[in-house]
Amino acid sequence: MSETPDKKRSEVADVDRSLYDFVMPEEGYERYADGLTPDIVRAISAKKDEPEWMLEMRLKALDAFHEMRMADNWGPDVSALDMDHISTYVSPKTKQARNWDEVPEDIKTTFERLGIPEAERESLAGVGAQYDSEIVYHNMREEVAEQGVIYSTIEDALHDPKWEPIVHQYFGTLIPMRDHKFAALHYAVWSGGSFVYVPEGVSLSYPLQSYFRLNASGAGQFEHTLIVVEPGADLHFIEGCSAPKYYEANLHAGAVELFVKDHARLRYSTIENWSKNMFNLNTKRATVGADAKMEWVSGSFGSHVSYLYPTTILAGARSRCEFTGITFAGATQDLDTGCKVVLNAPDTTASVDTKSISKDGGVNTFRSSVVVGRKADRARATVSCSSLMLDDISRSDTIPAMDVRNATASVGHEATIGRISDDTVLYLMSRGCSEAEARTMVVNGFANPVSKELPLEYAVEMNNLIKLEMEGAIG
Amino acid sequence: MAEKNAASAASTLLKHINTPAAQTWNYLHINDISLEVPTPTTKGEVLARLPRLFDAVETGIGEEAASWIVSATGDSRYVEVKAGVRREEPIVVDIDAATGDIRDTGVLVREGAEATIVVAVHGKASEAGTSASLLRIVAERDALVHLVEIVALGSGQHLEGVGIEAADNATIDVRQYALGGDKVAMGICCSLTGRSARLTQETRYLVRGSEQLDVNHLVRQRGRDTRSELVTSGILADAAKKTMRETIDLIHGAKGATGNEIETVLVTGDDIVNKTLPTILCDEDDVAGNHGASIGSISADQLGYLADRGISTKEAEALFARAIFDDAAIHAPEALSRAAALKRAEEVLGGDIALDVAEGLGLSTDIEEQA
Numbered sequence: 001m002s003e004t005p006d007k008k009r010s011e012v013a014d015v016d017r018s019l020y021d022f023v024m025p026e027e028g029y030e031r032y033a034d035g036l037t038p039d040i041v042r043a044i045s046a047k048k049d050e051p052e053w054m055l056e057m058r059l060k061a062l063d064a065f066h067e068m069r070m071a072d073n074w075g076p077d078v079s080a081l082d083m084d085h086i087s088t089y090v091s092p093k094t095k096q097a098r099n100w101d102e103v104p105e106d107i108k109t110t111f112e113r114l115g116i117p118e119a120e121r122e123s124l125a126g127v128g129a130q131y132d133s134e135i136v137y138h139n140m141r142e143e144v145a146e147q148g149v150i151y152s153t154i155e156d157a158l159h160d161p162k163w164e165p166i167v168h169q170y171f172g173t174l175i176p177m178r179d180h181k182f183a184a185l186h187y188a189v190w191s192g193g194s195f196v197y198v199p200e201g202v203s204l205s206y207p208l209q210s211y212f213r214l215n216a217s218g219a220g221q222f223e224h225t226l227i228v229v230e231p232g233a234d235l236h237f238i239e240g241c242s243a244p245k246y247y248e249a250n251l252h253a254g255a256v257e258l259f260v261k262d263h264a265r266l267r268y269s270t271i272e273n274w275s276k277n278m279f280n281l282n283t284k285r286a287t288v289g290a291d292a293k294m295e296w297v298s299g300s301f302g303s304h305v306s307y308l309y310p311t312t313i314l315a316g317a318r319s320r321c322e323f324t325g326i327t328f329a330g331a332t333q334d335l336d337t338g339c340k341v342v343l344n345a346p347d348t349t350a351s352v353d354t355k356s357i358s359k360d361g362g363v364n365t366f367r368s369s370v371v372v373g374r375k376a377d378r379a380r381a382t383v384s385c386s387s388l389m390l391d392d393i394s395r396s397d398t399i400p401a402m403d404v405r406n407a408t409a410s411v412g413h414e415a416t417i418g419r420i421s422d423d424t425v426l427y428l429m430s431r432g433c434s435e436a437e438a439r440t441m442v443v444n445g446f447a448n449p450v451s452k453e454l455p456l457e458y459a460v461e462m463n464n465l466i467k468l469e470m471e472g473a474i475g
Numbered sequence: 476m477a478e479k480n481a482a483s484a485a486s487t488l489l490k491h492i493n494t495p496a497a498q499t500w501n502y503l504h505i506n507d508i509s510l511e512v513p514t515p516t517t518k519g520e521v522l523a524r525l526p527r528l529f530d531a532v533e534t535g536i537g538e539e540a541a542s543w544i545v546s547a548t549g550d551s552r553y554v555e556v557k558a559g560v561r562r563e564e565p566i567v568v569d570i571d572a573a574t575g576d577i578r579d580t581g582v583l584v585r586e587g588a589e590a591t592i593v594v595a596v597h598g599k600a601s602e603a604g605t606s607a608s609l610l611r612i613v614a615e616r617d618a619l620v621h622l623v624e625i626v627a628l629g630s631g632q633h634l635e636g637v638g639i640e641a642a643d644n645a646t647i648d649v650r651q652y653a654l655g656g657d658k659v660a661m662g663i664c665c666s667l668t669g670r671s672a673r674l675t676q677e678t679r680y681l682v683r684g685s686e687q688l689d690v691n692h693l694v695r696q697r698g699r700d701t702r703s704e705l706v707t708s709g710i711l712a713d714a715a716k717k718t719m720r721e722t723i724d725l726i727h728g729a730k731g732a733t734g735n736e737i738e739t740v741l742v743t744g745d746d747i748v749n750k751t752l753p754t755i756l757c758d759e760d761d762v763a764g765n766h767g768a769s770i771g772s773i774s775a776d777q778l779g780y781l782a783d784r785g786i787s788t789k790e791a792e793a794l795f796a797r798a799i800f801d802d803a804a805i806h807a808p809e810a811l812s813r814a815a816a817l818k819r820a821e822e823v824l825g826g827d828i829a830l831d832v833a834e835g836l837g838l839s840t841d842i843e844e845q846a
Contacts, residue, residue, distance in 0.1 A: 071500075071501055073498045073501070073506065074497070074498040074499055074500070074501075074506075367499055367500075369499070369500060369503060371503075374746075387757065389757060389759070389760035389762075390760065391760055392727065392730075392759055392760040392761065394760070395756075395757065395758050396757045397497055397754070397755065397756045397757065398754065398755045398766070399497050399498075399499050399752070399754045400752070400753060400754075401499050401500070401503055401505050401750070401751070401752045402749075402750065402751040402752075402768065402770065403503060403505070403748070403749070403750050404740075404742070404747075404748075404749040404750075404751075404770050405747065405748050405749070407742045407743065407744060407745050407747060407772050408772060409742075409770070409771065410769075410770070410771035410772075411768070411769075411770040411771065412767075412768065412769050412770075413751075413753065413766070413767065413768040413769075414765075414766065414767045414768075415753070415755055415764075415765065415766040415767075416763070416764065416765050416766075417725070417755050417757045417762070417763070417764040417765075418762070418763045418764070419760040419761060419762075
C-alpha cells in the first residue's frame with residue numbers, strides 16, 4: 001500500500017474534530033455567581049428542595065473544603081484553578097424530560113451530535129443526560145423498570161419517600177467528605193448525577209449510560225452517581241463525558257459511590273474526553289461483597305489536569321476486582337491516573353492492567369496502590385502497567401505502591417516504559433504501510449486490551465479518539 | 476581523622492529521610508521515614524571536611540539526614556585513588572554501633588582506576604544508640620568501583636547514606652546486605668551522568684523480630700546508553716517492617732538508556748508490614764525501563780516438596796535466611812565485613828550454622844578471629 005498526499009489527507013479528514021468541541025449559547029441560563037459561599041450552597045440546596053440532612057451535609061462539607069489543604073508533595077499543579085472564578089451551578093431553563101423531543105433544541109442537538117439518542121435506541125437499557133449542572137433527560141426501557149430497577153436522578157430519589165431513606169443510607173458513606181479537599185467541595189455543591197438501584201437477582205441485558213456535558217465556560221460540574229447492586233444482580237453502567245474547549249479553567253469534581261453486594265457484578269465503563277482546559281478531579285469508589293465482582297474499564301483522553309484513581313474495597317470473601325485502563329496524554333495535558341485496591345478479606349483477587357500513551361509534551365503518571373490487609377488470607381493481586389512514549393518531549397511516570405500485611409498473600413507487579421521500536425515500524429512498512437499508518441496501528445494494538453472490553457460503539461469511539469490524538473503523528 | 480562521635484544526648488527529629496524522587500499518597504506512609512537522632516554539639520573545633528566537589532553528589536537518604544551526619548561526625552575522611560591505579564586494598568568504613576560511630580567519607584576514583592569500598596556496620600548499640608555513615612563516591616571516566624555494604628547490627632539505629640556520581644564508561648557494582656538493626660535507614664543514589672556508565676546493584680536483606688528496615692534506591696540516568704540493573708531480594712519474618720523505594724529516573728537526553736529493577740520478597744511472619752514503591756520516571760522516548768516485583772510466601776507445593784525430603788517449614792525458612800548470610804560472607808571482600816556477617820549469622824542462626832557457613836568458605840571457625 002503506497003501512501004499519497006491525498007490519502008494522507010483523507011486519513012486525517014476522517015476525524016471530526018467538531019464532534020466534541022462545539023459551544024451552544026448560554027442565553028437564558030441560570031448561572032450562580034462565581035466563588036464559593038454558604039449562600040451559594042444554601043441556594044443550590046433550596047433550588048433542589050432538599051431534606052434538611054442534605055443541607056447540613058453541604059454546609060459541613062463547605063467548612064471542610066475551606067479547612068483542608070492540598071498535598072504539596074505530589075501530583076500535577078492545580079494552582080491555575082481559582083474557585084473565585086468558577087461558577088458552581090449553571091442550569092439550562094428546562095425541566096428534565098423523558099422524551100428527546102421535549103428537550104430544548106440546542107441541547108438536543110448537542111446530544112445528537114454526541115450520538116446519545118442513537119446509542120439509546122440501539123444498545124442501552126436507559127440513559128441519563130446531564131447538561132451543565134442539571135440532568136435534562138432521563139429515561140429507561142419499560143421492561144427494565146418492570147424488573148424493579150430504579151434509574152433516576154439523585155434529586156428525584158430524594159423526593160421519593162420510598163427511595164429517600166436508601167439515598168440517605170448510602171450517600172456519602174463510601175467517599176467521606178474529608179477524603180480530600182475536592183471531595184469536600186463536591187459534597188458542598190453537588191448537583192445532578194444518577195441513582196441506580198438493581199434489585200436482588202436482577203440482571204440487565206443492556207447497559208445503562210449517563211452522559212455528562214459541560215457546556216458553560218468557567219463553570220464546574222459536580223454530579224454524584226450512586227449505584228446499589230443488590231445480591232446476585234448484574235449491571236453494566238457506562239459513563240461518558242465531554243466539553244468544548246475554552247481558555248478559562250473548568251472544573252469537574254464528581255463522585256461515584258458503588259455498592260456491589262454479595263454475588264453481584266458491576267462493570268463500570270468510562271470514556272472521558274473533557275476539553276483540555278478542564279481540571280478533572282474526580283473520585284470513584286466501590287465496595288464489593290462476598291463472591292462479588294467489580295470491573296472497571298476506563299479510558300481517559302481529555303482534560304488539562306486529571307487526578308483520577310478509582311478505588312475498590314474488596315470487603316467480602318472471594319470478591320474480585322478487575323481494572324482495565326488507558327490514558328492518552330497529549331499537548332498541554334498532565335494526567336495523573338491509576339487506581340487503588342484494598343484487599344480486606346480472605347481469597348480476594350485483584351487484577352490491574354493499564355496502558356498509557358504520551359505525545360506532544362503530554363505528561364502521564366500512572367499511580368496505584370494495592371493494600372493487602374491482615375484479614376486477607378490467600379489474597380492475590382497483580383498490577384501491570386505499560387507506557388508508550390511517542391516523542392522525546394513527553395513524559396511518563398509510573399508510581400505504584402504496595403502495602404502487604406498478610407504472610408499468605410501474593411502480590412505481583414510489572415511495569416514497562418518504552419517507545420515504538422524501529423524494528424516494528426520497519427516490519428510494517430516493509431509490508432506496505434506508511435510510517436504513520438504503522439505507528440497508528442501499533443498504538444491501536446497497544447490500546448486493544450482496553451477497547452476490546454468496551455461495547456462495540458464505545459470501542460469505535462475510543463479508537464476514533466486515539467486516531468484524533470494521533471493526528472499529529474499521522475500528518 | 477577524629478574518630479569520636481561529636482553528638483550529644485539531646486535529640487533531633489529528622490523528618491524526611493529516604494524521600495523518593497516521586498512521591499505518592501501521604502496516607503500510605505511510604506514517602507519517607509522520620510528518625511530521632513542525637514543532636515550534634517558545637518565544640519568550636521576545626522574539622523576536616525570533604526572537597527567541595529562532593530557537595531554536588533546526591534545521596535539516597537536526603538539532604539536533611541546527610542547534613543546531620545556531616546555535622547555530627549568528627550573529621551571527614553577523603554580518599555583518592557590515582558588515575559589508572561587498581562587499588563588492591565579495600566577502603567573500609569568501619570562503623571561500630573557500640574561506640575555510636577558516625578562517619579563522613581568521600582572517595583574520588585580517578586580516570587581508569589579501580590577501587591573496592593567496604594562499609595561494615597556491626598556491634599550492639601548502647602540504649603537508643605545511633606550510628607551513621609555517609610559515603611560519597613565520584614567515579615571518573617572508565618573507573619571501576621566495587622561497593623560492599625554490610626549492615627549487621629545486633630541492636631540500635633543506623634543511617635546509611637550513599638551517593639555516587641559516575642562519568643563516561645564508569646562501572647559501579649554495589650552489593651548491599653541488611654542483616655540486622657532495630658531501625659535501619661539505607662539510602663543510595665547513583666547518578667549515571669556519563670555516557671555508557673553502568674550500575675549493577677544487588678541488595679539482600681533479612682528483617683526479623685520487630686526490626687524496621689527502610690530503603691531508598693535511586694538511579695538518575697542522565698548519560699546516553701547508560702545501564703542500570705537493580706536486583707533486590709529478602710526475607711521478612713515475625714513482626715518485621717520493611718519499606719523499599721526503588722526509582723529509575725530516565726532523564727531527558729539519556730537516549731539509549733535502559734533500567735531494570737526487580738524485587739522478590741519472601742514473607743514468613745504473620746505480623747509483617749511490607750511496603751514497596753517501585754517507580755520509573757521517564758522523560759525520554761528512546762529508553763526502556765522495566766520493573767517487576769513479587770511478594771509472597773513459600774508456596775504449599777514447594778513446602779510439600781521439601782517436606783517429602785524431610786525438611787520442615789521452619790527449616791526451609793531457615794535455609795533461605797542462611798543463604799543470605801552465605802552470600803554476604805562470600806562477597807565480603809575483607810576480614811572486618813566478613814566478621815560482621817558471620818557474627819550476625821551466629822546471633823540469628825546459632826553458632827553451629829555460623830560455623831558451618833565459615834567452614835563452607837574455608838575460613839577459620841573462630842568468628843571473633845575473623846575481625
